Amino acid sequence: MEQRHLGRTGLRVSRIGLGTLTWGRDTDEHDAADQLKAFWEAGGTLVDTADVYGGGDAEFLLGQLVERLVPRRELVIATKAGSVPDPDRRFDGSRGHLLAALDDSLARLGTDYVDLWQIHAFDPRTPLDETLQALDIAVSSGRARYAGVSNFCGWQLAKAATWQLAAPGARARLASTQMEYSLLQRGVEREVLPAALDLGVGLLPSSPLGRGVLTGKYRHGTPSDSRGASELLGPFVEPYLDETADSVVEAVLTAADGLATTALQVALAWVRDRPGVVAPIVGARNARQLAAALSVEALTLPDEICQALDDVSAPVHRYPDQDWSTL
Incomplete structure (x- = not known):
């Protein structure tokens, strides 16, 4: 599988x-082991998890499998760290919480370091420089090799990344941001x-x-064995089951028929x-589903197909996103 640099770093x-949201x-x-082995054998390297996935069980399971199946290196x-199961405070970006969460993650994963440690979401109750200091400490202490964020909107990402670049060497630059992104x-x-x-x-x-x-x-x-049919993930899928999504799905199916894929x-x-994308994170129910996703390695979409999909799924961006200098 092709390898890409993560942002402007050497990683x-x-x-x-490979996503692990449902692990544990x-x-x-058994299914997790099959997925990890198939992913590694296909040349996959990036495995994404979080301290709250499965209440910590996803990290623990990944740690157990790495020890048995795949060389850690x-x-x-x-x-990720920062999400909390407290309904009064969904995110905690305080330095104390984040660093304690990282130590707990390392224990569950059975490793001395993670390659990429991400702040799960922006916490408006904690000064951003305090949250980012946790990233600096994690990297300088060797507990994390690289740092990133997740679910930061545009101004939050720009502020965080600029802050980290303001003192080169003293702060850990942001390597990545994880956000939902698809044709829908x-x-x-x-x-x-x-x-x-x-x-x-x-x-x-x-x-x-x-x-x-x-x-x-x-x-x-809705298939009975799908995420949309589950009590937990049904509400996650439901917003995309509308007429707008239907038209995009039909366009994707038409393209697939034309490409025999x-x-x-x-x-x-x-x-x-897409420009700026490093690696989509794919979650699968079993190794068969994962293999179907990994087979995309051999596919590059023709320009005219990409343009057609761009057109049918185009979001409406008006002021201030238009380039007014050209009008």
Whole structure:
């Protein structure tokens, strides 16, 4: 699998990442092991997790499998901290919470360091410089090799990345930002992606298949074994089951028919090769589903297909996003 640099850093990662959101909850040890082995054998290196996935079970399971199945040095393990199960405070970006969470993650993962440590979300109750100091401490102490953020809007990302670049050497530059991005969710193109490109921050798209909708599986209803049918993830999928999504899905299926491939491959190839994208993070229920996603490595979409998909899925960006100098 092709490797790409993560932002403006020397870290190289596979251009498809393996997500572990359901590990330890809906994905058991056997299926997780099959996925990790298939991913590694296909040349995949980037494995993304978080301290809250499965209440910590995803990290623990990943640590157990790495010890048995895959050499630690051949994986780029990324995790996140900052989310909390407290309904009164969904995110905690305080230095104390973040560094304690990192130590707990390392213990569950059974490793001395993570390759990429990410702040899970912006915390408006904590000064941003305090949150970013936690990244500096993690990197300078060797507990994290690189640092990133997740779910930061445009101004938050620009402020954080600029702050980290203000004192070269003293602060850990942001290598990445993880955001939802797909043919059904192109909101990052408004401000996040331009900021990331300008500041040398690599984009790691989550939900690159539109929460599964872009595979076409929901065209004629909700399959009983799908995320959309589950009590936990049903509300996550439901917003994309509308007429707007239907037109995009039909365009993806038409492209797939013309290329003699699948809707999954078309949707994944589109986002993988967007400017600024480093590696879409793909979550799978089992190794068979993952193999279908990994087969996209052989596909590059023709320019005319990309343009057609761009047109049918184009978000409405008006003032102040238009280039008024050209009007």
